[in-house]
Amino acid sequence: MSYVLGEDLMERPLISIIVPVYKVEKYINKCVASLLVQTYENCEIVLVDDGSPDQCPLICDQFSRDFDNITALHKPNGGLGDARNYGVRYSKGDWIVFVDSDDYVEPTYIEDLWNLLLKHDADMAMASSIQADEDGNVMGKKLHFESICVSGADAIFEVYAGDHVGWSAYNNIYPKSVLLQYPFPAGYYEDMACMYLIVDAVDKVAIGDYNQNYKYVQHTSGSILNSALSEKHMHAFEICEEFATFIDEKYPELEILKPLIYIQSVVQMLHRQHMGYKDYSKVFLMYRIMFRKALSAILKNAKIKKKTKMFAFLLSTEPWIYKVCHVMAKGKKKVTEIKRG
Structure with a gap:
């Protein structure tokens, strides 16, 4: 074209x-x-x-x-x-x-x-x-x-x-x-x-x-990320499946992207403001086996950004570990913003 x-x-x-x-x-x-x-x-x-x-x-x-x-x-x-x-x-x-x-x-x-x-x-x-x-x-x-x-x-x-x-x-x-x-x-x-x-x-x-x-x-209320988890949000994983099929059919050399798009979707889900720990654990565990299998390849790939590698590692652990790290990161961010102000 x-x-x-x-x-x-x-x-x-x-x-x-x-x-x-x-x-x-x-x-x-x-x-x-x-x-x-x-x-x-x-x-x-x-x-x-x-x-x-x-x-x-x-x-x-x-x-x-x-x-x-x-x-x-x-x-x-x-x-x-x-x-x-x-x-x-x-x-x-x-x-x-x-x-x-x-x-x-x-x-x-x-x-x-x-x-x-x-x-x-x-x-x-x-x-x-x-x-x-x-x-x-x-x-x-x-x-x-x-x-x-x-x-x-x-x-x-x-x-x-x-x-x-x-x-x-x-x-x-x-x-x-x-x-x-x-x-x-x-x-x-x-x-x-x-x-x-x-x-x-x-x-x-x-x-x-x-x-x-x-x-x-980024608004403090009303956005998708501030809403409670629902079936509408789970549609993201259907999109991940469609993307994975596209990669298999047209760009098999980009197989590493398949777990990466699931990682990004899971991270978006886990960062919701109004999600109870039961739903939190459910989302976390949905694709943990996939992430564990792909972790070594993700960490070794020099083209993948460090932040994505960090998420891949944390999503291969336990729900409470990710939760603690997320809360600590948010607290550090708030402290930094206060200092800037």
């Missing part, structure tokens, strides 16, 4: 910024304000009201009336993935960027992604994000690495096991045609479910170190 990017920077293509909106009336103004000051001027902002029951529909309509480059769309509630798909279908640009409506970005967010794409003559560009709290305090460090361009197995590995990016849909720029071909599925963990298909559908993926550009806001 190949895309003509064009050499004349004065004729920059229209880039559509898709913003799904649901129950974010406290945050959406900050998000949209950060998009309105982008240094890349030829972009449209598509606000997709996903049947939000608060004031968000009215806020979206007001933005649409006030700014010519903002479009407000309204649809029945269908979830984050469905809202993204809806925005893609009705967008006007050939290039798509996603921003979650409770996050915010720096003025060069679009510009840097586009320049990264041009630099490597790539079909898609990706960068990581940096975490911020609800008060706007940035937590984390800026990444410093030389941008790279990867494809095929290398691209899949970078997304699911590398140090630089992850499977989140935001802070990437995509060709619209690929997103139409591989829409986000309904339900939770929609990013994890289709990012490998999207990355595999293009020839070249550029990866850059612009994590400071996208501020991912």
Whole structure:
């Protein structure tokens, strides 16, 4: 697959910024304000009201009336993935960027992604994000690495096991045609479910170190990670099975990725705020045998990041050991934040 990017920077293509909106009336103004000051001027902002029951529909309509480059769309509630798909279908640009409506970005967010794409003559560009709290305090460090361009197995590995990016849909720029071909599925963990298909559908993926550009806001309530464990959350393991089948059929040389995606899913489950120890132990023990079998290969693989190796080791032990380590790590993080304040 190949895309003509064009050499004349004065004729920059229209880039559509898709913003799904649901129950974010406290945050959406900050998000949209950060998009309105982008240094890349030829972009449209598509606000997709996903049947939000608060004031968000009215806020979206007001933005649409006030700014010519903002479009407000309204649809029945269908979830984050469905809202993204809806925005893609009705967008006007050939290039798509996603921003979650409770996050915010720096003025060069679009510009840097586009320049990264041009630099490597790539079909898609990706960068990581940096975490911020609800008060706007940035937590984390800026990444410093030389941008790279990867494809095929290398691209899949970078997304699911590398140090630089992850499977989140935001802070990437995509060709619209690929997103139409591989829409986000309904339900939770929609990013994890289709990012490998999207990355595999293009020839070249550029990866850059612009994590400071996208501020991912971790909320103290209301997020998936703060909800109690349910069957909806267990859907993550069905996605893991689909990913494992994909690896077996197309990239058997990446077999090491199969336990890694289960590790990341289990870690997300275990870090829930409202999960009792019975459920905690159940999730922990589900794939421990798999992790123990893969542990040696994971620890010996120099390309796998240290944090993932640490999780692999801890998930091969006992539930209470992981629980204690997690509580201690959270306590250390809080102490560090207090000292910074």
